[in-house]
Amino acid sequence: xxxxxxxxxxxxxxxxxxxxxxxxxxxxxxxxxxxxxxxxxxxxxxxxxxxxxxxxxxxxxxxxxxxxxxxxxxxxxxxxxxxxxxxxxxxxxxxxxxxxxxxxxxxxxxxxxxxxxxxxxxxxxxxxxxxxxxxxxxxxxxxxxxxxxxxxxxxxxxxxxxxxxxxxxxxxxxxxxxxxxxxxxxxxxxxxxxxxxxxxxxxxxxxxxxxxxxxxxx
Amino acid sequence: xxxxxxxxxxxxxxxxxxxxxxxxxxxxxxxxxxxxxxxxxxxxxxxxxxxxxxxxxxxxxxxxxxxxxxxxxxxxxxxxxxxxxxxxxxxxxxxxxxxxxxxxxxxxxxxxxxxxxxxxxxxxxxxxxxxxxxxxxxxxxxxxxxxxxxxxxxxxxxxxxxxxxxxxxxxxxxxxxxxxxxxxxxxxxxxxxxxxxxxxxxxxxxxxxxxxxxxxxx
DNA sequence: CAGGAAATTTAGTTTAGTCTAAAAGTTTCA
DNA sequence: TGAAACTTTTAGACTAAACTAAATTTCCTG
Numbered sequence: 227x228x229x230x231x232x233x234x235x236x237x238x239x240x241x242x243x244x245x246x247x248x249x250x251x252x253x254x255x256x257x258x259x260x261x262x263x264x265x266x267x268x269x270x271x272x273x274x275x276x277x278x279x280x281x282x283x284x285x286x287x288x289x290x291x292x293x294x295x296x297x298x299x300x301x302x303x304x305x306x307x308x309x310x311x312x313x314x315x316x317x318x319x320x321x322x323x324x325x326x327x328x329x330x331x332x333x334x335x336x337x338x339x340x341x342x343x344x345x346x347x348x349x350x351x352x353x354x355x356x357x358x359x360x361x362x363x364x365x366x367x368x369x370x371x372x373x374x375x376x377x378x379x380x381x382x383x384x385x386x387x388x389x390x391x392x393x394x395x396x397x398x399x400x401x402x403x404x405x406x407x408x409x410x411x412x413x414x415x416x417x418x419x420x421x422x423x424x425x426x427x428x429x430x431x432x433x434x435x436x437x438x439x440x441x442x443x444x
Numbered sequence: 445x446x447x448x449x450x451x452x453x454x455x456x457x458x459x460x461x462x463x464x465x466x467x468x469x470x471x472x473x474x475x476x477x478x479x480x481x482x483x484x485x486x487x488x489x490x491x492x493x494x495x496x497x498x499x500x501x502x503x504x505x506x507x508x509x510x511x512x513x514x515x516x517x518x519x520x521x522x523x524x525x526x527x528x529x530x531x532x533x534x535x536x537x538x539x540x541x542x543x544x545x546x547x548x549x550x551x552x553x554x555x556x557x558x559x560x561x562x563x564x565x566x567x568x569x570x571x572x573x574x575x576x577x578x579x580x581x582x583x584x585x586x587x588x589x590x591x592x593x594x595x596x597x598x599x600x601x602x603x604x605x606x607x608x609x610x611x612x613x614x615x616x617x618x619x620x621x622x623x624x625x626x627x628x629x630x631x632x633x634x635x636x637x638x639x640x641x642x643x644x645x646x647x648x649x650x651x652x653x654x655x656x657x658x659x660x661x662x
Numbered sequence: 663c664a665g666g667a668a669a670t671t672t673a674g675t676t677t678a679g680t681c682t683a684a685a686a687g688t689t690t691c692a
Numbered sequence: 693t694g695a696a697a698c699t700t701t702t703a704g705a706c707t708a709a710a711c712t713a714a715a716t717t718t719c720c721t722g
Contacts, residue, residue: 231709251670264710266671271708283670283717314557327549333542339532449679469700482680484701489678501687501700 230330233299234258235268236277237329239288240296248285297361303329304350304357305340311351312344312403318351318390351403353384353439369442371407371419372435379408380440382423389437399428407440448548451517452476453486454495455547457506458514466503515579521547522568522575523558529569530562539569569595587660589625589637590653597626598658600641607655617646625658 228236238257242249251269255262273280277292288296306328310316316324338359341347348364349355357363374380382405385392396402401423410427411420417432430438446454456475460467469487473480491498495510506514524546528539556577559565566582567573575581586601600623603610614620619641628645629638635650648656 229708252668260709261711262670263672263712267709310554314554314561316553316557320553324549324551324554327551328546331542331545333545335534335538336528336532336542339534343532447678470698478679479681480700481682481702485679 227332228295231268232272232275232277233295233330235265235272236288236292236296237299237303239278239286240293240300243288248287250285254286294361297357297363298359299329301357301359301361302331302337304354305337305344305347307350307352308344308347308356309340318393321351345404347404349383349403349439349441351384352387367442369440370436371409371421371430371438371440372417372432374409374440374442376409376412378442379406380442381406382438383441384439386437386439392434392437395434400424445550446513449486450490450493450495451513451548453483453490454506454510454514455517455521457496457504458511458518461506466505468503472504512579515575515581516577517547519575519577519579520549520555522572523555523562523565525568526562526565526574527558567596572597585660587658588654589627589639589648589656589658590635590650592627592658592660594627594630596660597624598660599624600656601659602657604655604657610652610655613652 272278306325310321490496524543528534637648
């Protein structure tokens with residue numbers, strides 16, 4: 227069993243590895259708001275447990291085993307965020323800190339039951355994909371509404387970062403994650419989209435379309 | 445903000461205080477599976493923070509402030525247990541260990557939203573009452589056994605007028621006033637109650653249930 | 663390519679929460 | 693009432709995970 231702290235490091239490593247294969251000690255320290263010397267200590271410990279490939283002064287990368295653990299934490303984080311938004315009605319900005327705590331709860335069974343309860347979602351409310359139990363992330367087929375053409379369809383999976391007000395607008399319009407969208411018409415003049423959602427015809431400004439994330443089928 | 449460990453001690457104190465006002469160091473150690481010396485250390489710390497009234501060699505009691513914290517943790521524990529059983533479909537035997545972790549998640553708002561999501565339940569799946577945000581447990585009142593539902597609990601306070609023979613039956617069965625009763629099962633067909641009293645499983649006819657008075661929590 | 667700047671590691675310290683062993687206080691009962 | 697038994701506290705040590713300060717390595721630039 228891994229400590230909360232170990233889990234935080236593995237998750238940080240995973241996120242930072244998106245940027246570059248080998249991750250600097252200092253960037254981990256920045257990310258986790260810790261001192262580089264503390265990071266060095268923990269990296270040695272994680273290397274000991276074969277979670278990372280650590281080489282003095284040369285940076286660190288996740289091992290296969292470490293990556294799996296990281297993905298399982300990310301899975302938990304995203305499932306909990308989905309729960310908080312979809313079931314408890316939290317708004318966006320609020321969920322991260324809470325999910326950061328919930329992701330460390332230890333119980334395989336809990337997370338599988340939660341997943342089922344949420345209807346096995348593929349994306350969290352930020353539109354980030356939710357890894358499966360084996361740590362696999364389904365290839366994303368994610369697009370912005372503005373990228374769609376007339377008659378194309380998609381399922382709302384989220385909104386781009388920093389657009390909390392769009393979320394509350396959608397909420398007010400009674401539009402939820404998972405709702406289907408079909409592009410009926412695109413007004414060339416101002417980029418407005420006429421779409422159908424839940425059998426209702428709606429008009430979305432260009433700005434909305436630039437921030438609304440969909441999963442598409444093509 | 446209190447540590448997980450501090451919260452565990454306060455909760456233990458609360459439960460042990462049901463038995464006797466001043467709680468022994470050793471009984472806390474037993475309850476938490478720690479050594480008495482560790483308990484002494486923590487009690488001093490909690491006394492420093494005014495959560496407990498600790499007197500060397502004389503036992504410990506919760507202060508008003510400590511009791512409130514304990515009740516808020518118990519509230520969280522019981523709400524999460526309710527969630528696990530009602531929403532995720534766990535059996536009640538399985539939920540305790542998970543709720544023990546979830547009860548330490550820090551977020552007022554989370555717990556209020558969870559409470560609302562569950563429909564503001566008054567009892568958890570074990571029939572234990574859920575304290576409100578202010579730590580109040582609703583005042584107990586009297587009911588007939590027949591008014592109870594499965595898993596609810598009560599304390600025997602008497603029998604209805606004119607049923608002396610019921611009293612002597614109880615006496616013969618070695619059941620006394622003040623004994624706790626828990627409804628295990630209600631047989632729909634004939635209204636028979638299967639109950640647990642003093643760790644014994646007993647069957648009560650509908651007529652007995654119509655005449656046995658209990659003190660309950662709601 | 664030398665030397666300073668930046669990054670990283672090492673060494674030693676701190677804190678919270680636990681432990682063991684021993685000392686001190688309390689209770690019990692012959 | 694006093695000695696044994698039990699309870700509790702004290703003293704000192706350990707571990708995980710952080711820190712600071714100093715030493716070391718690597719990088720970059722003139």
